[in-house]
Amino acid sequence: MNIQTRYIVSHLSKGVRLDGRKPDEHRKIEIEINPIEQSEGSARVRIGGTEVIAGVKLNAGVPFPDTPNEGVLIVNAEFSPVASPEFELGPPRENAIELARIVDRGIRESGCIDTKKLCIKEGEKVWMVMVDIQPLSHDGNLIDTAGIAAIAALLSAKMVKLEDDKVVYEKTDKKLPVNDIPVPVTFGLIDGKLVVDPSLEEEESMEGRLTITTNSEGNICAIQKGNACSLTLETIEEAAETAIRKGREIRALLKKSL
């Protein structure tokens, strides 16, 4: 155990975190809607010193053969070196791919996007909803910051025009059909204890990571364990309860910002 980890662990045993938070407390969350006018919808989310912009672009494309009357959702993340000296140029690596897939699953499995309403012509043309995640500053817990930014961007997105089967990038008053607000809550596991919204220092010291995404009904729609750690059943059940409770708080904050 290095000095930093020992320091974090000894504080945590007294129920204190280095920045003074309680184990189930997030850093300050700020949500700004539509900072990018060129996109169909966008959001800038800050959790403490971590900052992410998510943008939604629409396009018309061919549906998947097994869902000929449904629109397509694509979530992508690029970790640019602007956000962290640890990030390198080039195609997305393991961590960026995993983050995009965690955010994607939360949105997809919550069923929040009514993909049937995104059908233009069955089997031929549907709306493709592309959500791009751009971290601006990585100070811990990029997953939740990205997940909240992605759903906020989708909730703010407006449909664009379709003229003679061609997309014209002019926003209409019609909203993208989004009916739920899935919220990811990520935990760090440090010395067997759960902390919500791990900071960068905590991420460097934690043995495990667990992300649980919940919807408005308080149901769980996605889970992902990360890092080479092992979890007990009690830890998982405790995390699920906290994620439902914290998800409700963040959902209320999101609704207020829209």
Place this chain on the structure above:
Amino acid sequence: MKRADGRKNDELRPVKMKVGVLKHADGSALVTIGKTMALAAVYGPRELNPRHMQESDRAILQCNYTMAPFSTKERVRPGPSRRSVEISKVTREALEPALFLKDFPRTTIDVYIVILQANAGTRTAGINAASLALADAGIQMRDLVASIAAGKIEGHYALDLTGDEEETTDCDLPVAYMPKERKFTLLQMDGNISKDDLKQIIRLAVKGCETLYEHQKKALLEKWSKEGFE
């Protein structure tokens, strides 16, 4: 509930496991669960190149999950996909807690998983095979890692979903579990379930892992008792 293949809710598909199936690998295993077939090969601990990747105080574990192009109805395009990159990562993180990497500084343990045929549960079959291949390579482990998915179909909890069942399920929850340690090393879920469902589904998956664990031990004994290994 009646399942299409006549299984009970807590019943696995037919399981076959065999270790030492590859001549050149240090350890290997073939695991068949229903129509899903996973082959795993382990090399190492061996020298890690390039050297800048070496860790001075421990070995690193590298895992690669690949689906054979002919493993599914539609051909799988060769090369890494976003899905396979993620599965390789969670597989590594599922196996690493079972190993004592500090025993082998500056080396690598390489795990290669090839899905020869896919009918749901490929990542879990791959982890079962990889765990067996690591043991077959003679690498000390805290415990074998057993892995299976469970879900909820039309209101009923069900173990080890088939490809057809996966399409109608409310939830797909793959876990990897070290039965002796009673700890989870893989946990993923997509679907829409309540907190109580989660508890029940995890418990069902644990039961499945415990059964697979017995199969794993049997497969190891089958090879190594014959070769006179104590």
